[in-house]
Amino acid sequence: MRILVINPGSTSTKLGIYENNTLIRKEYVKHSPEEEENMSILQKVESRSKTINQFLEKNGYRTEDFDAIACRGGILPPLESGTYQVDEDMVQYLLQKSMFDHPSNYAAPIGMALSKEKIPVFITDPVSVDELCPEARLSGIPQLKRLSLFHALNMKAVAREVAKEMGSDIKDLTFVIAHLGGGISVGLQAKGKMIDVNNSKDEGPFGPNRTGDLPVGDVVEKAFSGEFTEKELIKRYSSKGGLISYLGTDNLREVLDKSKYDNYAKQVLDAMIYQIAKEIGGLCAIAGGDIDAIILTGGMAYNSDFVERIKSYISNFGLVVVKPGDNELLSLAQGAERVLNGEEEAKHLSLEGIL
Numbered sequence: 001m002r003i004l005v006i007n008p009g010s011t012s013t014k015l016g017i018y019e020n021n022t023l024i025r026k027e028y029v030k031h032s033p034e035e036e037e038n039m040s041i042l043q044k045v046e047s048r049s050k051t052i053n054q055f056l057e058k059n060g061y062r063t064e065d066f067d068a069i070a071c072r073g074g075i076l077p078p079l080e081s082g083t084y085q086v087d088e089d090m091v092q093y094l095l096q097k098s099m100f101d102h103p104s105n106y107a108a109p110i111g112m113a114l115s116k117e118k119i120p121v122f123i124t125d126p127v128s129v130d131e132l133c134p135e136a137r138l139s140g141i142p143q144l145k146r147l148s149l150f151h152a153l154n155m156k157a158v159a160r161e162v163a164k165e166m167g168s169d170i171k172d173l174t175f176v177i178a179h180l181g182g183g184i185s186v187g188l189q190a191k192g193k194m195i196d197v198n199n200s201k202d203e204g205p206f207g208p209n210r211t212g213d214l215p216v217g218d219v220v221e222k223a224f225s226g227e228f229t230e231k232e233l234i235k236r237y238s239s240k241g242g243l244i245s246y247l248g249t250d251n252l253r254e255v256l257d258k259s260k261y262d263n264y265a266k267q268v269l270d271a272m273i274y275q276i277a278k279e280i281g282g283l284c285a286i287a288g289g290d291i292d293a294i295i296l297t298g299g300m301a302y303n304s305d306f307v308e309r310i311k312s313y314i315s316n317f318g319l320v321v322v323k324p325g326d327n328e329l330l331s332l333a334q335g336a337e338r339v340l341n342g343e344e345e346a347k348h349l350s351l352e353g354i355l
């Protein structure tokens with residue numbers, strides 16, 4: 001069984017070809033923050049499509065060489081964890097109705113265009129998987145509900161992996177999981193459900209390209225200052241905030257280097273680490289301190305100095321397990337394979353009345 005996997009993120013496009021669960025080709029294409037700055041959604045989809053076509057051409061594959069295409073799921077309406085069949089309604093929703101323009105929205109439309117209706121296209125554990133407990137749903141004002149938007153695919157996959165290593169089942173374990181990527185998600189997974197997690201679009205710690213929480217009064221003031229259009233302001237917090245706003249780069253390696261001789265860069269890095277630790281600590285408190293492991297994952301977890309700095313704040317709370325990078329490609333391939341093998345039935349997302 002051969003599966004093409006498409007995973008666009010905010011700083012990269014990750015691509016893979018799996019044959020019977022084994023990765024046979026992989027490509028990591030880095031995108032600079034300026035690259036997509038002035039593009040419309042359709043132009044961005046087209047630009048990422050080109051990257052994928054080049055990957056296929058370079059490796060000598062055509063659509064008909066695959067049994068399925070597995071795509072990262074984007075910002076859909078809140079839904080349960082699982083593998084979903086992509087259809088035209090889903091594509092239209094992601095391109096026109098999604099509440100937030102994020103590269104994860106582009107994978108399914110690209111997959112559908114590539115499939116030419118010859119092979120099935122799936123998404124697994126999209127960004128909008130929602131398992132929040134009732135207390136976590138309130139923001140502090142009835143008109144604004146907290147949303148579950150996080151790195152569901154990787155966080156759920158690493159949780160399964162760590163549970164297996166511990167010889168246990170995720171349903172019997174409590175984990176605090178921090179995905180430290182271009183955006184940051186920190187969640188509490190209890191009995192297999194992510195019962196609380198910061199919305200990585202606009203809550204929680206600041207990350208390489210995102211602000212996380214902001215002082216709301218000042219945001220309102222900025223919004224009405226006439227200095228920015230709505231689009232500019234959204235871009236400022238969602239793709240131009242965090243490290244990149246302070247230091248002009250979303251590359252952690254550059255920031256780590258600079259922090260060795262530049263006090264300002266050191267202060268910014270210290271602050272990001274501090275905010276990540278604070279978020280993790282808050283969820284440990286919610287769990288009553290009863291944590292089986294704190295898992296650090298995502299691209300930034302590759303750097304051992306960075307990880308050690310976080311650990312220095314949190315290791316008293318429990319066992320810290322580091323799973324650098326993400327196994328999103330494998331998890332997507334496995335999600336599609338489970339359906340093709342008949343182990344699981346693909347879910348269908350009804351968008352009736354929403355489109």
Ligand SMILES: Nc1ncnc2c1ncn2[C@@H]1O[C@H](COP(=O)(O)OP(=O)(O)O)[C@@H](O)[C@H]1O
Binds near residue numbers: 009181182183298299
């Ligand atoms: N090997 C590494 N060492 C240090 N930082 C890394 C490494 N790989 C990725 N990063 C950093 O991780 C962040 C991106 O994480 P990643 O999970 O790849 O993000 P995304 O999937 O959102 O594009 C960037 O700041 C990048 O510089």
Ligand SMILES: CCCC(=O)OP(=O)(O)O
Binds near residue numbers: 009149181
């Ligand atoms: C919007 C949630 C997913 C997310 O933040 O992904 P990236 O880190 O790839 O931007």
